[in-house]
Amino acid sequence: MNGYFDYNATTPLLPVAQEAWIEASAKHWYNASGLYREGGFTNRKLNEARERLGELLGCEAERIVFTSGATESNNALFYSLAQLAKPESTVLSSAIEHPSVREPLRSHFANRIEHLVTLPSGQVDLDSLAEKLKTPHRALVTMMAANNECGALQPWREMLALCKSMDIPFHTDASQWIGKLPAHELGECDYITGSGHKFGGPKGVGFLVMKEETETLHFMRGGPQEGGRRAGTENYPSVEAMVTALECLTPQLDNIAANQTNYRQQFIAALRKEWSEVRVIAEQGECLWNTIMFVTPRQDNRKWLARLSQRGFQVSNGSACSALKDGSSTVLAALGASVEEMRQVLRVSGGWNTELSDWMALADAMKDVLNDFDAS
């Protein structure tokens, strides 16, 4: 049984990614900036990986900057854009962004951030975007592609089109989208953030796609790596493993999505059979095939986590990135959860190989935990 239901927090390393990392570490550990043959070869392999990722994302390889992960990508982008932005310019974002977007944005744009309205479906309101884009001096619109908590897919294509028509750059943190849904259209966005460990790659590696091949980035300063856009010795083994993971998953996605959407529905049905009133957050909107956030019928969600953990199931009470502090509440509030509900919310996120039997076992375990609560 696979009782792991926290794939939105992190994923196990795919075997092909592990192999790629080991091979790259054994053969191509040389410094990609070294001027001898082996250094040049590492550099070529790194740039081949860049080409392959560009292919998967539908963008020119030269726009891709490899980073240590999505958090760095987001920090680097907002830091750099803030330095170039006019003092009167503002950023449009949403109240349901991941902390790695929210926090650097708040730091670098302070009180120059406006939020789009989030609908009960979990999607941002396109009408509010159209309206807000009319205000002059918008430096950027940044909106996640898929929400990490409830899985709501965002209308990034429509947002991008609106932004393009107004000549305003559009960034999407696609950390939860990439590896779960086809990514080849994302390259149309001006800026894209992604993280390897969210799709079977290693931790500590990610990327930022820039608008222009020649655009500068000033966050990580030092040596001239990544075309002067990201200092620090190139981590080719992890880049290779990350790209290999995405290449492995991409052709399977249609199949997986079809099966898993079905499993997800059956899981919700199994919950409802037990508790007809179970409330799924943002249920009406389009959603990732792997994610369900719902309000448990009784008790504090930490108690649920502990009891499910004892039974071999790993779930979450919200993003691991905000699980340790109260920060998650603003996201849940924007998603329409009451203060009472926030304490009873669980996030369940399955993976590519999660079986229907795993989902059903989780539903059974929940029933079991509930019986425990009722008995005690």
Next chain:
Amino acid sequence: MNGYFDYNATTPLLPVAQEAWIEASAKHWYNASGLYREGGFTNRKLNEARERLGELLGCEAERIVFTSGATESNNALFYSLAQLAKPESTVLSSAIEHPSVREPLRSHFANRIEHLVTLPSGQVDLDSLAEKLKTPHRALVTMMAANNECGALQPWREMLALCKSMDIPFHTDASQWIGKLPAHELGECDYITGSGHKFGGPKGVGFLVMKEETETLHFMRGGPQEGGRRAGTENYPSVEAMVTALECLTPQLDNIAANQTNYRQQFIAALRKEWSEVRVIAEQGECLWNTIMFVTPRQDNRKWLARLSQRGFQVSNGSACSALKDGSSTVLAALGASVEEMRQVLRVSGGWNTELSDWMALADAMKDVLNDFDAS
């Protein structure tokens, strides 16, 4: 034969580090912030690794923040200190720092940086430090522990003592020191930077030791990881591999240093036998046991690199971090190289397992290349 003589740029992954990474990735890939048992276990392993590194560096584990490498550590420190520093405060540094110190320092402290004098021995002048510390409003003194280009060891213990007496914080980028020389006294410094791949660990992981356990760091913003000091999913597999590598090397260092210091001398003697006039940069001062920077008798250093590469030897014309632009010249100028010499300089840096026969083979290859040049 091991023809790799660019260990100061990067090192191959030690077998124990590879094993540690593979095992950690297989067993403890769970998110360290996850509230289930497996997440807690990853978190415990991560903090055990922090304790073990604290032991090696002679500092409290809680002072250690894991990062993506030395470049991030340096950027994070200077960014954060600049935010807290008074506008009139200044930083003391040197002209021979690595670009990952020099560039963020220039960015965040702009024209508020003063350089200590570098002596012909490659060491900074302690008298100039004592003198310059008298000026009020020094926010920080930052000085590398060992120079990456010529290998010169810096008098960081004496500098630290002077700084302590004046109550001025002292930072050392110890990237080239750690793993080559005993590190357990470094913990006395207020801030320490290190990078795993410089001592047989993986790329993409490093650390910053902070002055205080409770001191904040604001560079990588987002989730509350690393005690709120460094957002981003914890990269436990790479941390484990890095710490394992350093644990493996540390007990061997005295032995290695004794042997390699001898090999290094024999290599210099072999060069001198051929060319009595060969000039070793910063020869008179104390030096890393693995590093020699010298002026070749004829031809451009890129030609040397290419010819040696053809013969299976990997050497450098200076730090890979500045090999692609002219930035290295300020460092070499401070080390006393003329503009003419800069084009003829080679850096040779051996490793823990480099044999005397490897060093001699390199000397022979150099003789061979020189004959080629003379013949053509």
